[in-house]
Amino acid sequence: MTLxxxxxxxxxxxxxxxxxxxxxxxxxxxxxxxxxxxxxxGVSARTLRAFRACRQAGIRVxxxxxxxxxxxxxxxxEAGLTGQAVCANGAVVYDLDARAVLRTHALAPEAVLELAExxxxxxxGVTLALETLRGFRREPGYxxxxxxxxxxxxxxxxxxxxxxxxxxxxxxxxxxxxxxxxLRRARAVLGEVADATHSNAAASLVEIMASGVSKASTLAQVxxxxxxxxxxxxxxxxxxxxxxxxxWAGRGYAMADGHPDALAAADDVAPDCAxxxxxxxxxxxxxxxxx
Numbered sequence: 001m002t003l004x005x006x007x008x009x010x011x012x013x014x015x016x017x018x019x020x021x022x023x024x025x026x027x028x029x030x031x032x033x034x035x036x037x038x039x040x041x042g043v044s045a046r047t048l049r050a051f052r053a054c055r056q057a058g059i060r061v062x063x064x065x066x067x068x069x070x071x072x073x074x075x076x077x078e079a080g081l082t083g084q085a086v087c088a089n090g091a092v093v094y095d096l097d098a099r100a101v102l103r104t105h106a107l108a109p110e111a112v113l114e115l116a117e118x119x120x121x122x123x124x125g126v127t128l129a130l131e132t133l134r135g136f137r138r139e140p141g142y143x144x145x146x147x148x149x150x151x152x153x154x155x156x157x158x159x160x161x162x163x164x165x166x167x168x169x170x171x172x173x174x175x176x177x178x179x180x181x182x183l184r185r186a187r188a189v190l191g192e193v194a195d196a197t198h199s200n201a202a203a204s205l206v207e208i209m210a211s212g213v214s215k216a217s218t219l220a221q222v223x224x225x226x227x228x229x230x231x232x233x234x235x236x237x238x239x240x241x242x243x244x245x246x247x248w249a250g251r252g253y254a255m256a257d258g259h260p261d262a263l264a265a266a267d268d269v270a271p272d273c274a275x276x277x278x279x280x281x282x283x284x285x286x287x288x289x290x291x
Contacts (some may be wrong), residue, residue, distance in 0.1 A: 014268055021251045022288035026232035028054055029086075029219055029245065030278055032065045033077055033199065034238040035255055038274045043078050049080050050279040062086065062222065064215045066199045066241050067209060068099065068131050068168070069094040070149050088131060089197060089241050090218035091168035091209050100131060103221075105213045106166040112195055116206060118189040119172060119284055123182060126174045128157060132139055132165035145203070160187055170194070170208040182206045183240065197241040201249050201259055206243065216244035234285065236270060236278045253281055 028051075030036055036047050045049040051061045061079070061154050063072055064086040072085050076096050084102065093103040107115075112130070119126055129138035135152030137160045138144070146161045152158055161167075174182055179198040186196040186206050196208045215237075223233060235242075235249035238258030246252030254266035263269060271277035 007278070009078060017251060017267065018097070018285060019288050021231075021234060023061055023099065024229075024232045024287045025234060025285055025289070026224060026228045027060045027062060027226075028248060028278075028282060029062045029223075029233055030243075031062045031190075031237040031242050032063055032067060032072070033214075034258065034273055034280050035236050036243055036273065043075060043275050044279070046276045047279040049088070049287065050276075050282040051081070054282060057079070057286060057289065060228070061271040062219070064219050064235070064237075064245055068092070068136075068150075069192075072096075073099070084222055086188065086215060086218045086222060088168040089199075089207055089209050090213045091214045092133075093183075093218060102166055103218075104166055105210050106133075107170065107194060107208075107210045107219070109167070111166050111210070112161060112167055112170060113157065115170065115190055115194045116250065118191075119186060121179065122185045122189045123172065123174045125176075126172050129171040129173075130160055130165070130167050130182065131169040131171065132167050134163075134165045137165070139171075142171070155274060168209070170207060172206045173204055175204050178203055179203055179205055179225040197243075199241045201240045214244040215241060216248040219245055220248060234279070234281070236271065237266075254280075 013259045054061050054203045066089045072087055082097050087094050095102050106130055127139045127142040127199045135150040137153040138147040179201050183198050184208050192211050194211055197204050198206045231250040233249040235245045237246050238255040240242050240261050242262055246266045252266045253270040256261040256269050257272040267279045269278050270281045
């Protein structure tokens with residue numbers, strides 16, 4: 001997918017870029033885990049206040065996450081968000097009000113089988129799981145870290161695909177190999193079959209979506225439908241699955257404790273997630289509006 005051009009603030013001094021962004025700001029696009037939610041905790045009171053202030057100012061807050069919709073709903077309800085959320089690294093657009101999938105960019109069964117055939121020699125011992133619109137499915141050797149909340153089938157890959165489920169994300173695990181190394185090998189063999197990324201450097205896990213699908217590609221569609229230009233969007237993220245979004249937005253902030261690739265892709269750095277870094281930046285931008 002071809003993305004619209006980003007906003008023009010990248011080469012300005014940070015203070016001037018923030019001042020310009022504040023005046024144009026119409027959307028806050030934020031990752032969840034490691035960005036507004038420290039792992040295994042909830043959204044802080046300060047972040048909730050910042051989101052509420054955005055809504056009062058007419059600024060949309062949009063979750064753009066690797067999570068499937070069922071793991072987004074509780075956080076969205078806690079944060080008081082409505083409208084659309086971009087889930088599964090851009091493979092799903094979800095209506096938080098209707099609790100319904102609006103749009104998907106799914107992998108065809110034949111593409112899943114081909115990517116598996118390419119991955120297995122490159123990542124010996126790799127096991128796969130499927131995030132589908134009919135539930136979570138996995139190979140017998142795939143070990144889940146969290147309660148998936150929707151496990152429907154455990155079987156070999158051809159059987160998991162027999163009813164042609166809409167596969168929005170393939171999860172590949174290879175214990176003993178870092179996520180960064182897995183990603184390097186996966187990208188080397190997948191070619192145009194699919195796109196790979198990861199959202200946790202320590203998990204020995206890569207996430208694979210349909211070719212051309214990313215958080216940025218789908219966020220760009222959502223923003224365009226809402227009449228929001230890239231220059232009016234500020235984005236926050238911390239991992240490789242956020243890179244395209246951080247580059248696309250009018251101004252992208254990587255979390256200070258984020259992955260080095262995210263820090264390199266961003267225009268600026270927000271304080272650590274545990275320090276309410278997103279809230280700190282949003283508060284500052286809101287304070288600059290109208291000046």
